[in-house]
Amino acid sequence: MQASLKIFNTLSREKEIFAPQKPPHVGLYVCGPTVYGDPHLGHARPAITFDVLFRYLSHLGYKVRYVRNITDVGHLENDADEGEDKIAQKARLESLEPMEVVQYYTERYHKYMEALNVKSPSIEPRASGHIIEQLALVDKILEEGYAYESNGSVYFDVERYNREHRYGILSGRVLEDLLSTTRQLDGQSEKKNSYDFALWKKASPSHIMRWPSRFSDGFPGWHLECTAMSARYLGESFDIHGGGMDLLFPHHECEIAQSTVAHGHGPARYWMHNNMITINGQKMGKSLGNFITLEDFFSGKHKLLEQAYSPMTIRFFILQAHYRSTVDFSNEALQAAGKGLQRLMEGLAQLDKLQAGAPSGFDLEAFRNKCYEALNDDLNTPILIAQLFEAVKLINAAAAGKGSFSEEELTSLRQLMHTLVFEVLGLTPAQAEGAxxxxxxxxxxxxxxxxxxxxxxxxxxxxxxxxxxxxxxxxxxxxxxxxxxxxxxx
Structure with a gap:
């Protein structure tokens, strides 16, 4: 079963018909977490968004290779290539080896993704396991003349790149504006320009994570890992690259520049970005100190939470909003999501109990078309959920003796509802939540x-x-x- 899927391609700023280059295969790459702390609600949103995409493409009959990386080296405290590596910093604070930190928080991440019923990707590579590929990319970019070595570090020459290509094609940024708004930071004197980004960083004497190279003992730049690993597992050109809106610039912009130099073109045909989770209108995240971990949500042990919320309530809460819209956290919204989820699951339970009767006259084909039209229109899960609730109204009416369905209608409706709710949206009945x-x-x-x-x-x-x-x-x-x-x- 295949269908045309319209997705909002960030690169072209418009909806386009998605069709893989070699049907029925699809290459999907999504930027995964930097594993130095427990996952929070902001981590759940991209995981659930691209899980639904993975599920839906698979449901349509495509063979999907879904690659979601683990960042375990090279992500510094800020995007100006300054500060300490986030994993190394955590290891230093807790007197651990960096890979102990990586292993612990990767297992924690997997635990919470399983609770949210997020499927494992096809491949989950780690940045630290692909140093050779990243160094080969550095050599290629240097060979093409778009990078320069400085004091043992290697930087991408953004100004040179922008003269022949366009730096800012994804984000809409203009290099001249970046130049006028970017101040010269301490420690950046080895760069030609402050907006140049690191391909390889020389490690300071105290830096824990380091690898030998012809430049220095150092570590790869954060942006390099995804270019190396996506090409390794999906090829130099693949179908969809996804991630959070906060990665659009500079991370994904830098990926395009690196790939264009090394391979002659950008990495992905389509770019999809989920929007942020906010709290009081501000992005929820570790760097802002306003995040609530998934463990907090599941236990209810946080000053901002009025109660505990189940993993499926969190998943349903996220699916009720379109992936490109912001979602503002509130207890009221989560409680409403919990009630809505319960109503949907009770409707499905009622559907399974209904006995056949006279035909309802319900236009099942039109209902099916509306559901798939919602999914095919840029994964519009809120519209799909609204359609499911329309069916629940008819199911509840039949359970109350105010209508009926024929045996054929019941069989078809049960199959469709179960497919959309459990297989595509990835929701599970309350009894299956493990509570x-x-x-x-x-x-x-x-x-x-x-x-x-x-x-x-x-x-x-x-x-x-x-x-x-x-x-x-x-x-x-x-x-x-x-x-x-x-x-x-x-």
């Missing part, structure tokens, strides 16, 4: 509903009403239908 409390509550409720049913059969209406009313006071609504009783936690 023992949810399983216990389900068991207790089934026992209470059974006792209430026994009371009704014995015409003990007082006991039956008391159970219903006491549960209502606790925020649990009991619903009676011809197929039995169900419950809903408000």
């Amino acid at each position: 023992k409390g949810s399983e216990t509550l389900e068991g207790v409720m089934q026992l209470l509903l059974s006792l209430r049913q026994q009371a009704k059969e014995q015409k003990d209406w007082g006991t039956a009403d008391k159970i219903r009313d006491e549960l209502k006071a606790l925020g649990i609504t009991v619903k009676d239908s011809k197929d039995g009783a169900s419950w809903e936690l408000k």
